[in-house]
Amino acid sequence: MTIEKIAAEYPDTELYIGGAWQSGAGQMEVVAPATGEVIGHCAVAATRDLDNAVAAALRGFRIWSATPGHDRAVVLRRAADVLDARARSVGGHISIEQGKPLEEAEAEVRFSAEVLRWNAGEAERIYGRVIPSRQPGERLMVLPEPIGPVLALTPWNFPIYQPVAKIAPALAAGCSVVVKPSEETPAGAAALTRALHDAGLPPGALNMVFGNPEEISSYLISSPIIRKVSFTGSVAVGRLIATKAGQALKKATLELGGHAPVIVCPDADPEQTARLSAEQKFRNAGQVCVSASRFIVHRSILARFTQAFVEATKARTIGPLINARRVVAVEELVRDAVRSGANLVAGAEKGTTPGYYFPPAVLSNVPPGARIMQEEPFGPVAAICAYGDLDQALEIANSLPFGLAAYAFTDSSDTAERLINGLEAGIVLINTFGAVYPETPFGGVKDSGFGSENGIEGVEGYLRPKYAALTRASLATSL
Template sequence: MTSYPDLKLYIGGEWRDTENHLPVVNPATEEEIGRLPHAEIADLDDALAAAEDGFRIWRNTAPRDRANVMLKAAALLRERQEEIARSITAEHGKPLTQARLEVIRGSEFIEWDAGEAVRTYGRVIPSAPGVRYVVHHQPIGVVLGLSPWNFPMSQPCRKIAGALATGCSIILKAAEETPAGALHIVRAFHDAGLPPGVLNLVFGTPATISDHLIRQDPVRLVAFTGSTAVGRHLTTLASENMTRVLMELGGHAPVIVCEDTDVERAAITSAVRKYRNAGQVCTSPTRFFVHDSIFDQYAENFVKRAAATTVGNGMEAGIEMGPLANERRVPALSDLVEDARAKGAEVRTGGGRIGNKGYFFEPTVLVNVPDDARVMQEEPFGPLAVINPVSSLDEAIAKANSTPFGLAAYGFTNRADYIDRMTDEIEAGNVSFNTLEASLPETPFGGVKSSGYGREGGIEGLDNYMIVKNISHSMQIV
């Protein structure tokens, strides 16, 4: 395999090492595969100064020229797909086939926003004779991007693409556990000719980095993907400086399976998607509410497919699910399973760790889980599915809306009236029917309630990175 990259910080167009390092561990083998430089306050201040310089250059770069650099970087990422994918699998554990797809998806985010870079239109508002009002969209300034470990390459791409398309500069703090994806992105932009300071990459102690940089006046937007608890904390920090935030937070996606659907197809489709990325996806289908007339058939098919999932080292051929990305997820999932079991839930398959080397966990299905079980309110963020019967669509929608989260939701039905009701009544930012695809680069993605606010992707995605300025002028002094 291609060797794991030599990890560095990237500040002001230059690669940088530091005295302190953090280990990067392969979750399938528990072996150390890299050493990650740990940024100190001086490094963060250098990154901030570089980002200010980069913003002055980039905001005055023609949108077409910005787009050209972005498209060149995306092309380089596509060319380097295999090298990047192997790095992702080594540090995260996901199967190599899924890592390859992640590289393509990240490239698509950049390509879509590059296209939108030349379409950040304003407008002229009609008014009285001799008076004109013009609306301008301008880059907000320096962005602090904070990306998670579950998608090491595609998640950083979303934040970088949004910032660069609108003329902003960005300091990216990517996940310390899975740093190679972000490093490959930065390398591609460096090779594509992005001016120094426009994109900066740091790693270190997350709380230190966010606390220091969010308080700095040049940082005008905090773009974060991660847990609701951390998102609330960051939002509080940002509010002290009236800094805008873009928050894509936790989910606990419900799936409503209606009585008229193709039961076997819906069950198998759901099981396959549930265990993608080992369930470590904010939009992962988790709480399945199945009409009681088809419940037994649905659960039987789902459990059969879940139990057949091939688990192992993501570098090996034929693997469908790799390990959990880090050690702490194993006891977290075990605790949720045991809590549900103690409260009366039935464990139909899985429920525990696999072996004693690597962070492998069985594809797990719980059925007839009571409402007071923790897993009904806490996002498992792992290969754990809950399947419960419901007697009506009314009950299913009430159950779907019963958590504080509202990121993604899904429905399986062929009835137009059911689709209309779920569209109107489900509390989620993304609702999909007869598919478990939550978003594409060209569609807006984000949540409601405790799942955050703001949108990434689509024409709405760039709004977060711009300010709206209203200009009025008269043909005569009044």
């Protein structure tokens, strides 16, 4: 399938409110990062559309929250089957709107179907509990209830996975959702919405709007109908969302930026670790919040690791960045690192190819004061530095305010235990980059946010406990 054919089939995206597709108040252009050309349009919501969306979400919540968990699970599983059947075509749309290779885009669609299926199972396993009573004839219970209509705000780097990571657990819990995906990559979220619609989701249980992010988030957070906000994006915007949600006394889940360290211990295989690291670093052109960014390598194997990393990097072919702004931002980080004393040992020589491409780059001997050691690059640049002992490695790894993901490679179980305990991150993976699944919690600490997506923790984030006591009427009368 050629890029021309995919572009020709790329759909325009409408709003989805109360179970119906709507044109909205206007349109925004959708640009293909690989060419810089307009491939379609995305509808823009007016204030009346936002009002209609939250009103529909309230109606949808009353229906969906009263739907048995088994029936909610049936809808989610049907939607997963629909996504799997459409994975190739939806993957093509994601590939052209976001820039990732078609294989990665199709894999994202299939993983999103897995997320739906796993949360379908959780819809059938939302349990309360009975608390032992202090007196006969009394029953004390904790009953989990859906928190209410939810606002989900999602970014562009995973156009279908980011929305499903919020929508699936919310629907499993019995909540309704108003989702505002990225206007730069609307087709992925639209495909998920269409799959749920075709699977029989009741009108209003899911609503989708697009438009100015700041205006829409502020307006919808202030709505008394919205009872929770879930946001994925930058730390700066996350602070604003948290402030607005706090002022409205609404629960929030924030999945914010990262700058993941990779500690490579002297007993690790430097060549194999470097190859795995390069593969992970340049996935989605480095535009991944858990992307390995800072490679902290023991000085005894630094030369071997760096050489192998450079070789693996030169063999990689990656897609474009999302827009021209990202290219400029990454260029500036590389220039600053070189001015600070780092060595540019691979990449960063731009060609004349149209689109927003930036060749994979590797920086060695990066000093701690370089911006790239402090700021999340969110692009195809790897920064390598050396350490002497494990205390120093942990100090470097934990020196930033971010704490989303951290990685380490070692052949020692004692060292691995120390790393798991010592790394300040919500996700710590030892000798692997790939142990993230629908059933494992995903969330950070420090400036990387709070709350979790995926796992049972993801569903619990959309529930509230209700304590209920029931006493026999005869006993109550005698008291």
